[in-house]
Amino acid sequence: MTPTSPADHADLTGQVALVAGATRGAGRGIAVELGAAGATVYVTGRTTARSQSPLRRPETIDETADLVSRAGGTGIPVQVDHSDASQVRALIERISRDHGRLDLLVNDIWGGDPLTQWDTPFWEHDLDNGLSLLRGAVETHIITSWHAAPLMTRTPGGLIVEVTDGIEARYRGTLFYDLAKASVIRLALAQAAELKPHGIAAVALTPGFLRSEAVLDHFGVTASTWRDAIAKDPHFAASETPRYIGRAVACLAADPGKMAVTGTATASWELARRYGFTDTDGATPDWGRYARENL
Numbered sequence: 001m002t003p004t005s006p007a008d009h010a011d012l013t014g015q016v017a018l019v020a021g022a023t024r025g026a027g028r029g030i031a032v033e034l035g036a037a038g039a040t041v042y043v044t045g046r047t048t049a050r051s052q053s054p055l056r057r058p059e060t061i062d063e064t065a066d067l068v069s070r071a072g073g074t075g076i077p078v079q080v081d082h083s084d085a086s087q088v089r090a091l092i093e094r095i096s097r098d099h100g101r102l103d104l105l106v107n108d109i110w111g112g113d114p115l116t117q118w119d120t121p122f123w124e125h126d127l128d129n130g131l132s133l134l135r136g137a138v139e140t141h142i143i144t145s146w147h148a149a150p151l152m153t154r155t156p157g158g159l160i161v162e163v164t165d166g167i168e169a170r171y172r173g174t175l176f177y178d179l180a181k182a183s184v185i186r187l188a189l190a191q192a193a194e195l196k197p198h199g200i201a202a203v204a205l206t207p208g209f210l211r212s213e214a215v216l217d218h219f220g221v222t223a224s225t226w227r228d229a230i231a232k233d234p235h236f237a238a239s240e241t242p243r244y245i246g247r248a249v250a251c252l253a254a255d256p257g258k259m260a261v262t263g264t265a266t267a268s269w270e271l272a273r274r275y276g277f278t279d280t281d282g283a284t285p286d287w288g289r290y291a292r293e294n295l
Contacts, residue, residue: 010247010254012073013038016099017253018091020082020144021108023047024059025212026163029242030106030249031064035073037250039104042095043068044080051079055111059213082109082140085147092147102151104253107141107187108163112180113214122175130176137180141187149195156199159253162188163245164204167265185265192263201262205248208268208287209239238290244268244279251275 012034019031023045031043043064047057061077068075078094080087095102112133117125145160152158162184165172172178188204195202211226219229219236230237248271252258255275269286271277278284 010037010250012103012250012254015039015103015253016042016095016101017104017106018042018044018095018102018144018148019106019108020044020080020140021110021163022064022106023061024057024064025108025110025214026207026210026242026245027106027108028059028064028067029244029246030108030161030163031075031246032067032071033243033246033250034104034253035068035071035075037254038073039250039253040074040076040099041065041068042076042078042091044078044082044091046079046081048077048079055114057214082144083135085143088143088147092151096151101155102148103155103158104161104249105145105148105152105159106161106163106249107144107184108161109140109144110137110163112137112177116174116177118174120174125174125176133176134180134183138183138187141184145187145191149191152200153195153198157256158200159258160188160191160195160200160202161249161252162191162202162204164206164265167204167206167267188265189263196259196262199259201258203252203261203263204265205245205252205271206265206267207240207242207245208285208290209235210245211239211241215239235290235294238285238287238294240268240283240285240287241280244272244285247277247279248272248275251277 017039021027022031022043045061049062065075065077115129115133165181185204188202191202221229245268248268
């Protein structure tokens with residue numbers, strides 16, 4: 001099967017997007033696919049070519065912006081700590097000065113993996129780490145949307161995407177992580193209700209088993225050798241690249257009927273069925289179906 005490009009489905013030429021938390025993982029995949037659809041994409045995060053975040057990962061927003069531009073869009077890296085309202089305000093003011101509009105906001109700020117203690121009762125989980133996780137994963141989204149929404153209301157037809165982990169009502173294994181991911185689903189619902197009169201949609205969106213840079217490192221594989229990890233974890237055979245959720249966002253953003261799904265929680269595989277796109281290798285991973293049948 002020939003891989004399907006999102007450009008076959010999505011045209012975001014002339015649109016301005018902000019992917020908050022675009023340094024790596026789903027955020028990077030989303031930013032690149034928005035670029036492939038022709039958008040101008042502000043990519044934000046804390047790690048640049050000159051300074052690292054506490055995560056100490058090698059990926060940078062400069063690299064992401066370059067990938068956006070090479071894909072066909074315009075990538076603009078801006079170092080922003082989204083927990084700092086003054087930095088977010090300055091970012092939105094810059095977008096307003098430069099473009100006078102913001103059509104798409106993706107809230108993908110996370111950074112909570114090192115703070116999460118799995119298989120630990122919540123009363124034994126480090127409290128400071130748990131509260132920091134919530135601030136980093138929920139408050140940052142609220143701060144960013146609060147500053148971005150007034151600019152977005154100038155141009156009807158916009159979209160806010162809250163990136164989460166899972167859309168079903170299952171418990172995700174540890175209280176603070178579960179609360180963070182469930183909270184941003186509720187954020188999408190609340191923003192949808194208040195932005196509907198302005199013609200702006202808001203959805204929560206989850207990837208499946210994501211082949212992020214950190215996950216590939218965990219298994220000791222690369223993007224090209226990822227199948228070698230299936231021997232360690234057979235479920236990895238159903239994984240997807242970060243570009244898959246990126247194509248989901250691009251297609252949804254370009255859909256003039258997106259208000260039909262505002263306020264909902266959906267998934268990369270559900271939008272793949274809706275819009276007919278594939279992952280970069282031509283596959284159509286469906287983690288929801290796989291999980292129901294195998295987990």
